[in-house]
Amino acid sequence: MRASFLLSAAGLALASLFAQPPAANPPPAAKPSLAKDPGPFFPGFGVEQDQGPKPVAGPAPHLPDGRPDFGGNGAWYPGFNGNLAETTWKGVKSADKHVDVPFLPWTLQTFNERVENRAKDDPEAKCLPVGVPRFMFDPYPFQMIQTRNQVVFVFEGDNYLWRIVNIEPAGTHPKNLPPTWLGDAVGHYEGDTLVVDVTGFNGLAWLDQAGHATSDKLHLTERYTRTDSLTLKYEVTIDDPGAYSKPWTAYNTVRWRPGMELMENICQEDEKSSIHMIGK
Amino acid sequence: MKGLILLAALAVLHAQGQVHPDLGADGVWLPRPVADLALNANVPFQDWARLKFQENHAKKQNDLDVRCLPPGIPRINVMARPFAIVETPSRILFVYEGGGHVWRQVWMDGRAHPKDPNPNWLGHSIGHWEGDALVVDSVGFNDRTWLDDAGHPHTEQLHVIEKYTRTSPLTMKYEVTIDDPGAYTRPWTSSSSLSFRPGERLAEDICLDKISK
Numbered sequence: 001m002r003a004s005f006l007l008s009a010a011g012l013a014l015a016s017l018f019a020q021p022p023a024a025n026p027p028p029a030a031k032p033s034l035a036k037d038p039g040p041f042f043p044g045f046g047v048e049q050d051q052g053p054k055p056v057a058g059p060a061p062h063l064p065d066g067r068p069d070f071g072g073n074g075a076w077y078p079g080f081n082g083n084l085a086e087t088t089w090k091g092v093k094s095a096d097k098h099v100d101v102p103f104l105p106w107t108l109q110t111f112n113e114r115v116e117n118r119a120k121d122d123p124e125a126k127c128l129p130v131g132v133p134r135f136m137f138d139p140y141p142f143q144m145i146q147t148r149n150q151v152v153f154v155f156e157g158d159n160y161l162w163r164i165v166n167i168e169p170a171g172t173h174p175k176n177l178p179p180t181w182l183g184d185a186v187g188h189y190e191g192d193t194l195v196v197d198v199t200g201f202n203g204l205a206w207l208d209q210a211g212h213a214t215s216d217k218l219h220l221t222e223r224y225t226r227t228d229s230l231t232l233k234y235e236v237t238i239d240d241p242g243a244y245s246k247p248w249t250a251y252n253t254v255r256w257r258p259g260m261e262l263m264e265n266i267c268q269e270d271e272k273s274s275i276h277m278i279g280k
Numbered sequence: 281m282k283g284l285i286l287l288a289a290l291a292v293l294h295a296q297g298q299v300h301p302d303l304g305a306d307g308v309w310l311p312r313p314v315a316d317l318a319l320n321a322n323v324p325f326q327d328w329a330r331l332k333f334q335e336n337h338a339k340k341q342n343d344l345d346v347r348c349l350p351p352g353i354p355r356i357n358v359m360a361r362p363f364a365i366v367e368t369p370s371r372i373l374f375v376y377e378g379g380g381h382v383w384r385q386v387w388m389d390g391r392a393h394p395k396d397p398n399p400n401w402l403g404h405s406i407g408h409w410e411g412d413a414l415v416v417d418s419v420g421f422n423d424r425t426w427l428d429d430a431g432h433p434h435t436e437q438l439h440v441i442e443k444y445t446r447t448s449p450l451t452m453k454y455e456v457t458i459d460d461p462g463a464y465t466r467p468w469t470s471s472s473s474l475s476f477r478p479g480e481r482l483a484e485d486i487c488l489d490k491i492s493k
Contacts, residue, residue, distance in 0.1 A: 127488055
């Protein structure tokens with residue numbers, strides 16, 4: 001099985017070598033086109049396993065004081081959504097809506113390189129934090145714990161990370177924020193929606209597995225709405241003048257898995273793989 | 281002044297009929313660091329564990345904490361790095377700034393430990409209240425962490441009992457019992473304390489940033 005997979009992978013690599021167009025110097029003014037979906041990681045990738053009977057959705061729960069309740073006995077599972085601007089990626093369902101991403105030249109070039117070199121420099125593969133908003137598009141379950149003045153996100157993925165959103169009036173980020181992977185997050189409730197304003201990023205995280213880049217000017221507005229007991233609608237507006245010519249918005253639907261508990265997952269345990277990611 | 285407010289908050293919690301003190305929702309806890317849990321006492325080593333301790337003590341490169349792996353329990357609670365305690369009805373979360381930005385959950389819903397837990401870095405933890413003290417019982421550890429900076433080793437048989445007692449608005453007493461029949465001839469205890477820092481927040485510190493290629 002493994003041998004035949006390797007053989008077919010080698011065949012694909014050869015085929016792609018011969019399929020490349022003859023070298024030609026494009027006219028200098030030509031805008032580089034967007035890299036295409038490279039297709040499934042492996043044959044059969046993303047085929048849904050039978051999870052048994054589907055749970056039936058009820059109304060979205062609320063806390064006694066009327067705030068939306070993002071918790072309960074279970075966990076949120078985004079699934080694999082490799083590209084937050086495409087509805088399919090790697091051969092499976094990706095973000096909810098297609099977006100024409102307003103790339104700056106360097107981010108288009110970087111995106112294309114990352115797709116074409118098979119994401120060999122993905123920080124996630126080195127056990128670094130995937131960051132925000134990628135946590136909402138990557139296949140790691142998470143939970144949201146609401147206290148009076150915070151929403152604590154706990155993640156199974158990466159190195160078993162957490163993220164805290166402080167519930168405060170908008171515009172109350174501390175001055176002179178140090179650059180970080182997860183940014184400084186300030187949230188408030190608008191009816192049934194949790195709105196989170198995030199800034200103070202280090203510009204190292206990728207927005208998704210495909211490789212949309214960020215700069216340290218990244219500013220996010222996230223909107224979390226539990227539309228029924230089993231469904232979390234996620235919207236994120238990416239405002240990054242260092243990377244994109246105007247703000248753009250990506251969408252995902254995150255599913256509730258009743259009864260699911262998070263397991264400790266330490267990516268860094270026996271991490272020996274990333275040095276073998278050589279791209280092509 | 282803040283202390284008075286907190287004292288009032290504690291009193292209110294008790295007055296409302298809550299059976300235990302608040303664990304500090306509006307701030308973080310900073311441990312008084314304890315590099316060597318033996319605290320100048322004799323630790324009931326088994327022979328191999330004494331040798332391993334001496335080796336660890338001499339060879340700091342054995343320490344997986346410097347390779348950004350989780351420090352384990354109780355070490356992560358006696359390092360000079362703050363953490364927050366988040367209480368929910370079914371579990372208590374410990375959210376750590378240090379040790380790789382990890383979190384830990386203590387189940388408060390009355391469940392037992394699993395019969396054959398998957399050995400991991402932070403163990404499987406269940407808790408209950410004994411008066412004003414939170415008692416946390418943990419098993420299911422791998423044998424790769426050290427109990428402290430000094431390098432006290434343990435096996436997968438490690439069983440840790442921690443007791444958190446908020447003795448004042450700004451102070452938590454921390455007592456720990458190490459019960460590991462694979463490494464020590466009998467259970468032994470150590471202690472430290474935690475200082476409450478009202479209104480403070482945790483910073484992001486990604487250990488791997490410092491060692492990534």
